[in-house]
Amino acid sequence: MGILELSGLVKNFGSLVAVNNFDLSIDEGEMRGLIGPNGSGKTTVFNLITGFIRPTRGKVMWQGHDITNQSPDAIAKKGIARTFQLTTLFKDMTALQNLVIASHLHTETGLFQQFSRTARARKKKREIEERALCLLETMGIADVKDEIAGELPHGHQRALGIAIVLATEPRLLLLDEPVSGMNLTETRDTMDRIKMLRDRGITILLVEHDMRAVMHTCEKITAMNFGEKIAEGTPEEISGHEEVIEAYLGGRLDLCLTAS
Amino acid sequence: MLRNNLSKAIGLTVLAIILVALPFALREYYVDVVTMLLINVILVVSFRLITTIGAWSLAHIPMMGAGAYATALMTGALGWPFWLTLPLAGLAAALIGLAMSYPLVRTKGFAFFVASFAAGDAMRLCWMRFKVPFGGHRGLTNIPFPEAIPIPGLRTIDFSDAIPYYFLALVVTVLCLLIMYRLDKSRIGDTLKAINSQDSLAMSVGINITQYKILAFVIGSFFAGIAGVLLAHRLWAVEPQQFGFGTTVYLLVWVVFGGTHTFAGPIIGVTVLTVLGELLDPFVEWVPMIYGAILILTLLFLPDGLEGLPRRLAWLGKVKISFEMRPGEIRQPVGLPGELREPSS
Numbered sequence: 001m002g003i004l005e006l007s008g009l010v011k012n013f014g015s016l017v018a019v020n021n022f023d024l025s026i027d028e029g030e031m032r033g034l035i036g037p038n039g040s041g042k043t044t045v046f047n048l049i050t051g052f053i054r055p056t057r058g059k060v061m062w063q064g065h066d067i068t069n070q071s072p073d074a075i076a077k078k079g080i081a082r083t084f085q086l087t088t089l090f091k092d093m094t095a096l097q098n099l100v101i102a103s104h105l106h107t108e109t110g111l112f113q114q115f116s117r118t119a120r121a122r123k124k125k126r127e128i129e130e131r132a133l134c135l136l137e138t139m140g141i142a143d144v145k146d147e148i149a150g151e152l153p154h155g156h157q158r159a160l161g162i163a164i165v166l167a168t169e170p171r172l173l174l175l176d177e178p179v180s181g182m183n184l185t186e187t188r189d190t191m192d193r194i195k196m197l198r199d200r201g202i203t204i205l206l207v208e209h210d211m212r213a214v215m216h217t218c219e220k221i222t223a224m225n226f227g228e229k230i231a232e233g234t235p236e237e238i239s240g241h242e243e244v245i246e247a248y249l250g251g252r253l254d255l256c257l258t259a260s
Numbered sequence: 261m262l263r264n265n266l267s268k269a270i271g272l273t274v275l276a277i278i279l280v281a282l283p284f285a286l287r288e289y290y291v292d293v294v295t296m297l298l299i300n301v302i303l304v305v306s307f308r309l310i311t312t313i314g315a316w317s318l319a320h321i322p323m324m325g326a327g328a329y330a331t332a333l334m335t336g337a338l339g340w341p342f343w344l345t346l347p348l349a350g351l352a353a354a355l356i357g358l359a360m361s362y363p364l365v366r367t368k369g370f371a372f373f374v375a376s377f378a379a380g381d382a383m384r385l386c387w388m389r390f391k392v393p394f395g396g397h398r399g400l401t402n403i404p405f406p407e408a409i410p411i412p413g414l415r416t417i418d419f420s421d422a423i424p425y426y427f428l429a430l431v432v433t434v435l436c437l438l439i440m441y442r443l444d445k446s447r448i449g450d451t452l453k454a455i456n457s458q459d460s461l462a463m464s465v466g467i468n469i470t471q472y473k474i475l476a477f478v479i480g481s482f483f484a485g486i487a488g489v490l491l492a493h494r495l496w497a498v499e500p501q502q503f504g505f506g507t508t509v510y511l512l513v514w515v516v517f518g519g520t521h522t523f524a525g526p527i528i529g530v531t532v533l534t535v536l537g538e539l540l541d542p543f544v545e546w547v548p549m550i551y552g553a554i555l556i557l558t559l560l561f562l563p564d565g566l567e568g569l570p571r572r573l574a575w576l577g578k579v580k581i582s583f584e585m586r587p588g589e590i591r592q593p594v595g596l597p598g599e600l601r602e603p604s605s
Contacts, residue, residue, distance in 0.1 A: 052463075072464055073463045073464075073468045076464050076465060084461065088461045090453075090461065093454070097450060101447075101450055101462075101465070101467075104465055104466055104467050164465060165465065167465065168464075
């Protein structure tokens with residue numbers, strides 16, 4: 001039995017079936033890729049796992065416990081963290097402050113202590129900041145710790161996005177297109193860092209459009225189309241799978257531009 | 261850094277001296293004006309505390325009323341001393357805020373606006389409807405003065421006079437501001453702002469945003485209640501009309517005019533507009549129209565309020581770019597990421 005088990009997951013938005021009878025089993029320490037054309041339901045699966053939306057039917061099991069219908073913060077507490085497709089940060093705060101906020105779960109000090117200025121509270125504050133700095137170093141962006149997050153270059157913002165979720169000390173990390181909009185070097189750096197996280201024992205589920213990045217880093221890939229699983233296997237199996245090729249290349253791209 | 265701290269210390273000292281000397285330099289009427297200003301400062305700062313979670317509460321003035329009615333009942337009907345009812349009436353408002361917040365914090369944006377107005381006004385209608393104990397339309401009168409404090413060897417401090425009451429309000433205001441300032445700068449304050457800027461991200465790092473929103477609403481209501489206590493004991497009377505929508509509009513104008521991004525913004529807003537209001541005293545019937553004009557002009561030209569003015573001036577004319585493109589041309593702007601951005605304050 002895997003660390004995360006989705007069984008028979010269905011999500012309807014009105015008459016639209018976004019996810020249909022979706023099963024997924026991820027083993028501890030695995031790095032799994034989740035691919036599929038736009039609108040195939042990948043992000044909906046993320047939202048279902050993390051409690052942002054509730055499934056119409058089906059179950060989400062985490063470490064043998066049913067977590068279907070729990071709130072996002074409760075699920076985060078259990079060790080599942082996610083990033084968002086668009087860069088999602090606390091934009092008006094510095095990079096370091098972003099991580100101090102994100103360290104919430106592991107620095108629970110009680111409301112009064114957060115408010116007070118005792119020596120112990122100050123020591124605690126220093127500890128949190130040291131930990132935050134350490135996370136920035138992990139993602140290679142410690143040099144911008146005092147800059148306002150919203151003003152950082154794109155690549156740095158994406159790295160900060162990952163550092164934020166790492167602050168929750170997740171056992172499972174869901175990454176939604178972590179390298180979208182990055183150039184080649186940035187993509188390689190980011191993928192190397194993600195591999196490093198896996199090597200530290202974090203289980204990873206990766207949604208990504210950059211096929212090369214997925215094929216090179218994941219041992220196993222799940223492919224979706226129209227809300228259903230169409231294939232699962234090693235990168236070689238997936239890249240040779242007929243339905244996957246069909247899903248990606250099936251609709252011919254017609255040139256509809258009229259010359260003027 | 262050191263210089264910054266020094267100028268801050270000097271500024272605060274000067275402000276303290278002015279605040280202590282002020283009542284002795286003013287006529288009694290103006291002493292009361294400044295006392296009311298202090299009460300309104302508590303009101304706007306506690307209002308801003310709630311805005312940090314992105315919620316503009318139209319129940320804030322009724323919450324002030326809750327504090328005022330609570331102290332009127334506790335000192336009047338129950339005969340409790342003012343010094344006890346001051347915190348207790350604040351707590352009463354906080355409790356009402358707690359009950360209200362359960363449904364309220366589950367709404368967002370415009371829905372919160374409407375729901376908070378309905379909740380606040382429902383409470384106000386109760387005061388009008390129930391003669392016992394709230395006194396109906398006429399409200400409650402004969403609210404006692406705070407008990408005099410005898411100072412051995414000197415005269416007693418009698419709070420029925422304007423100047424002693426001013427100092428009472430000053431001390432309470434400073435205490436309230438200190439607490440709210442510390443809260444704003446604490447990790448709780450940062451968490452509230454984080455929830456406002458990205459609630460989904462806040463949830464996914466494990467923050468129970470509902471709990472934090474309730475906390476902000478309850479603390480804001482507590483301080484609104486405290487402001488209500490100070491108001492009730494200076495006016496000797498409370499009536500439901502004081503806490504209607506008209507007063508809420510004034511509160512909104514103060515806060516929009518000052519800005520909500522900084523702690524000082526709303527304080528500056530209410531102070532400037534109070535001074536302006538006194539200057540416009542001869543044209544008193546025009547004041548609502550002038551306030552309306554200020555609100556519209558602020559929203560149009562100063563969306564961040566007065567506090568955003570220096571930044572806007574600094575930004576003005578700093579960067580100019582112009583280029584022309586011909587039809588069919590392909591052009592790629594190049595540059596290092598973030599090379600061109602608004603100078604941060």
